[in-house]
């Protein structure tokens with residue numbers, strides 16, 4: 544058995560006495576792509592906030608690569624360990640081209656480097672070509688990011704995060720506002736980057752989750768309600784009740 548890359552153990556977070564996370568435990572393997580679903584308020588965002596160090600849990604540990612407890616570290620330190628996060632709204636440099644955006648992302652590995660003394664090396668060029676290829680943005684390389692379609696912007700931002708070679712990528716509702724074709728393409732992209740990177744994706748769109756075809760964790764009231772394939776969890780009576788509001 545491989546050791547998990549990430550191991551949340553008994554994590555609880557309270558806001559004014561309200562338990563947003565309640566004794567949550569979860570394991571993610573190296574290279575795994577995992578979907579997290581759950582009704583509004585289930586604690587999905589809070590879970591991401593705890594992993595990235597934005598929110599400190601009241602109880603529990605978040606072990607990364609076996610022996611690093613993320614709950615003891617600052618957000619910037621956690622980012623430097625190789626944990627990237629993509630928020631729902633794309634944040635790309637709108638006035639720069641796709642190529643420039645990827646170059647800028649390479650220039651600032653996890654925010655440590657100064658771009659001032661930076662020159663694009665042959666190795667970087669190769670990496671940028673790989674990123675253009677995987678995000679399917681090669682034909683758009685010279686287009687200004689502001690002129691991209693919504694889906695393309697999201698893929699560009701994922702490419703920018705990949706430029707920093709994260710071990711773990713957290714992706715929050717990537718397909719909100721996407722067309723069906725874009726949604727399918729995004730599932731394809733996330734599947735393509737898993738293996739080399741672990742990816743946790745939070746999403747409400749079940750068509751997308753089905754396209755991902757990976758293990759699903761269902762959160763409810765801050766705890767894990769069920770885990771397994773989408774077919775398994777959707778047949779679970781407790782999961783059905785929660786989604787129907789019973």
Ligand SMILES: Nc1ncnc2c1ncn2[C@@H]1O[C@H](COP(=O)(O)OP(=O)(O)OP(=O)(O)O)[C@@H](O)[C@H]1O
Pocket residue numbers: 558559562563581582583584585586587588589590
């Ligand atoms: N900073 C905060 N202060 C007070 N309550 C909070 C705070 N952050 C989250 N909560 C509450 O904790 C609960 C869990 O919220 P969270 O955003 O993690 O859920 P979610 O599963 O991401 O929901 P959604 O699918 O709607 O994004 C919610 O009831 C929310 O109102």
